[in-house]
Amino acid sequence: MIKGSELIGGKIFDSNNHLMDYHVKELVYCLKKLKVLGLIVEKQPKGKGKKVVPYKKIKDIRQQEIVITSHREILSPSQIPEIEVALENPSVMIGFEIYGMKGELVGIVKDTLIEIKTGKIVALLISEGVLTDIINGYGIIFLSEHINFDKKNIILNHVNMNDMIYYQYGGLKKMLGIEQEN
Numbered sequence: 012m013i014k015g016s017e018l019i020g021g022k023i024f025d026s027n028n029h030l031m032d033y034h035v036k037e038l039v040y041c042l043k044k045l046k047v048l049g050l051i052v053e054k055q056p057k058g059k060g061k062k063v064v065p066y067k068k069i070k071d072i073r074q075q076e077i078v079i080t081s082h083r084e085i086l087s088p089s090q091i092p093e094i095e096v097a098l099e100n101p102s103v104m105i106g107f108e109i110y111g112m113k114g115e116l117v118g119i120v121k122d123t124l125i126e127i128k129t130g131k132i133v134a135l136l137i138s139e140g141v142l143t144d145i146i147n148g149y150g151i152i153f154l155s156e157h158i159n160f161d162k163k164n165i166i167l168n169h170v171n172m173n174d175m176i177y178y179q180y181g182g183l184k185k186m187l188g189i190e191q192e193n
Contacts, residue, residue, distance in 0.1 A: 014123065014125070018077065019035055019037065021034060022076055023077050023085070025081050026080050035050045035052055036051045036053045039051060039094055039098060039101075040102045040123075041093070045132045046130045047130040048066055048091075048097055049063040049065045049066050049094050050077065061087070061098075063087075063094055064079055064085055065094065066130035067130070068080070104120055105122065106119060107119070107160075107165050108165070109152070109167060117139065117167060118140070119138050135151070136151055137151070157175065
């Protein structure tokens with residue numbers, strides 16, 4: 012798995028390991044399929060028009076490097092109808108508010124965890140507030156049938172939300188070696 016934020020700024024390489032003049036600007040999400048459809052890339056120096064790399068054309072992802080076969084994999088959004096539609100109705104996900112069944116604010120999405128091979132979103136990294144973030148680090152919510160997405164927020168349909176949130180990404184407890192719940 013990889014965090015979605017780790018793809019941003021990544022450089023694009025071809026299959027012969029030659030650096031191309033592109034880097035990843037942002038991800039194109041599809042909430043309906045819960046996956047990354049593609050990467051919006053930007054040419055250095057700035058080129059004309061928006062370009063994308065369909066996620067299924069990615070051959071490998073390694074530290075801040077995305078490998079595709081060749082420059083022919085970098086396309087205009089109009090060449091991929093699914094991505095063009097997603098860009099017309101963007102779903103950024105980062106910043107989505109997460110609510111419980113009673114309408115209480117649970118947290119805010121800070122990042123996504125993505126399956127590298129498929130682009131499937133497997134979990135969300137969430138902030139539950141500054142103090143909780145400092146003590147426990149960001150929480151992790153694995154996607155399940157108890158989660159419903161709408162245009163700008165997420166609803167958790169689970170009686171005990173604490174059963175859905177795991178802490179594994181830092182915080183003082185991890186730094187000090189204090190055992191965490193979950």
